[in-house]
Amino acid sequence: MDRDILYIEMYKLFKRRRAWIGPVLVFLLIIISFPLTLDINSDNPPQIYLSFIWISTLLVTMLGTELIFSDDFEDGTLEQYAVNDQLIEVVFYKIFAHWVLIGIPLAFVAFLFILSLNISIQISSIALLCLVISNLIFINFFSLGNALSLKKGSILGLLITIPFLIPVLIVLGKMTTSALLGLSLVGHLSLLVGVMILVASFIPFVISFILRTHLE
Numbered sequence: 001m002d003r004d005i006l007y008i009e010m011y012k013l014f015k016r017r018r019a020w021i022g023p024v025l026v027f028l029l030i031i032i033s034f035p036l037t038l039d040i041n042s043d044n045p046p047q048i049y050l051s052f053i054w055i056s057t058l059l060v061t062m063l064g065t066e067l068i069f070s071d072d073f074e075d076g077t078l079e080q081y082a083v084n085d086q087l088i089e090v091v092f093y094k095i096f097a098h099w100v101l102i103g104i105p106l107a108f109v110a111f112l113f114i115l116s117l118n119i120s121i122q123i124s125s126i127a128l129l130c131l132v133i134s135n136l137i138f139i140n141f142f143s144l145g146n147a148l149s150l151k152k153g154s155i156l157g158l159l160i161t162i163p164f165l166i167p168v169l170i171v172l173g174k175m176t177t178s179a180l181l182g183l184s185l186v187g188h189l190s191l192l193v194g195v196m197i198l199v200a201s202f203i204p205f206v207i208s209f210i211l212r213t214h215l216e
Helices: 003-015 017-037 046-064 070-074 077-083 087-116 121-148 154-180 186-215
Strands: none
Touching (some): 003 087, 017 046, 017 087, 046 087, 046 121, 070 077, 077 186, 087 121, 121 154, 154 186
């Protein structure tokens, strides 16, 4: 793969600061506001906060990937990559750039928030690892949804991709419960990593095929 394309995609996303800083700031605002809606005197279990983190990360990741292909599609850049037979590389690198500049920062912001709730460092670290992995899965699926709805509106993409992400949220919830009960996480973590590898390896090829159909 051409590393120059990776540098270009990283630079393009980094230059569009609102595209990656915006989602992080929105996520930060959400997690700061959430405790204000709860009774500070009540003994809220950690599951509530962690489940809230999973859902918030999912929604903010969706926001951050909304324009992942549209700008390049409109200005003809995707067509040029398709002519040069580099479309699959561009898809891989776009997803990777969004994961590095959006997915990983979101995971670390969530990690700091979880630590601030006096949740143990062990559980917070597990949550960080889960977020880093799951955010890559979320970005791949939302990129697929945006590719499908490139000419038809984003609602279609959401209707198609959200159901595929519900099992991931269920696994994250099961991992949270297991971690809080001190149970082994090897099975759940292996499943999550396996899904990540499968999704990151397969979906970019599907996306490149879909983009080619839009360009024809």
